[in-house]
Amino acid sequence: MATQRVSSTEAANKVIDQLREEHGELFFHQSGGCCDGSAPMCFAVGDFMIGSRDVKLGEIHGCEFYMSPDQFEYMKNTHITIDVVEGRGSSFSLEIPLGLRFIAVSRLFSDEEYKNLEPIEVD
């Protein structure tokens, strides 16, 4: 099986389930920039216009995960695990009213994993 670029923890999956019940189908978009940037944002499908050149990294717990192509350029060697921590993030990400915040925990791919990466879907 090919190496996945993004995965999620059990704790994150539980929060995704909870949010899905309230908001319907969800997806993630990795943010950049200041304040709450460099973190994943969770939105209801259709609520955020995914960029035509945004890169889909994969799926976590049934949610597609995207980031802008210029950010992907620097993160393509990294595996991302979406976890959840207690915290008072701002932004419009849906988990925030729960007093929780999704975070992206990164690690570099091993050489073996890197050779075997899932191909990226580019429009």
Place this chain on the structure above:
Amino acid sequence: MSYTKPEFKEKYENFIGGEWIEPVDGRYFEAFSPIDNQLMCKVAQSNKKDVQLAVDAAWKGFETWGKTSVAQRSAILNKIADKMEENLEMLAVAESWDNGKAVRETLAADLPLAIDHFRYFASVIRSESGTVSDLDANTVSQEIHEPLGVVGQIIPWNFPLLMAAWKLAPAMAAGNCVVLKPAEQTPVSIMLMMEVIKDIVPAGVINIINGFGPEAGKPLALHPDIKKIGFTGETTTGKLIMQYASENIIPVTLELGGKSPNIFMESIMDKDDAFFDKAIEGLVLFAFNQGEVCTCPSRALIQESIYKPFMKRVLERVEAIKMGDPLDPTTMMGAQASPDQYEKILNYIEIGKAEGAELLIGGEKYDNEFYPDGCFIKPTIFKGNNKMRIFQEEIFGPVLSVTTFKDEDEALAIANDTIYGLGAGIWTRDVHQMQKFTRGIQAGRVWANCYHLYPSHASFGGYKKSGIGRETHMMMLNNYRHTKNVLTSYDQNALGFF
């Protein structure tokens, strides 16, 4: 000495139409201080209904405020500044509790700058004019400024009161009424500010609603009756704000951060004098406000020939950064603003190590004997290369990524190799070199032989993905008003077409 914790009320309602108003659904959320991770107070958890109340109150306020004379608007802005100045210490201490930052900075920077911002816009509107052109002997064109009406503003948590001032002062000066949503990490200090100034501000001119982005920020940004939306924060929400604004076809200003280069040329070490000392501090300013600054000089580019001796002096200075009780005015660094930021920063430190960057100092949390549960991180410096993630992504913490360069061209190439363009610094004794960099760097603010100065009347805003618009300068007024052209003919004769 240490300032004592301010007395917060048990809960803060919204400030709407000049009064404290219960959130419609009666819900509040808990606000914690990142200094001790303890409850400070509760604040309104607003939703669409509260946004509606605030927008309605703002339009009611606009009936008067939009017609208030420039002289009166100016006087009110000055009074706000005076009142804040009278309460400077109280507000500075509250700001420190709310955000976590050291009171040393709130006393000397956040509050004085916020106060001055109101005075600046109070003054510029007294001395500016529209324009009049004689287009021909009988045709006169007037360009007249008119306020937009009610504007929405969503502000960040890194400088809560200063960012409020940056947004409120120009909007009010231009004759608008404001509905402002503070960040949910720092919802409290602005409520103390409103307690201080509420009797000065006419009802409906400033409306503050607290709450969460998806519940309160979104309906504000989407509201069909706001005429402009201003936002400071990160890129995904920035895009979302633009998307929402496209629904109502309203203008947007955005400030979305950066990965600012701070460039040190070899001439800084020609002498070991006051200027060299200033340059050392100029690099160490990455730790200012715990690195939670959109223009944090988080990439230091140092000329190869001086790297070793310069870095030796820099590390001595970083070593001397005093951490501890943020309420002690000698403490130089406070807590990161929230536990999720804290986790994110620590993860970036791990990424830096894993990417093979060399850790020069710090690189871990700081165990604070005064506040063992607070979110404290040691000032951290990595040496690596500009392709590493810690050089490209905004960490928003006290983490500096250092690299070296051989010559001017290489320095400029590295400086501009980023998707952002908010701030930059250039340090040199060579004026010709300075010109090459100040004009060659693609950023909205280039500090030349200085860094982290934020005076009013020096514009601030981004190139590239760092945003749209220029704040802290009178040019911001035009983002808060229409230009109306009145074209008058004094000719008695018909055009002759029909």
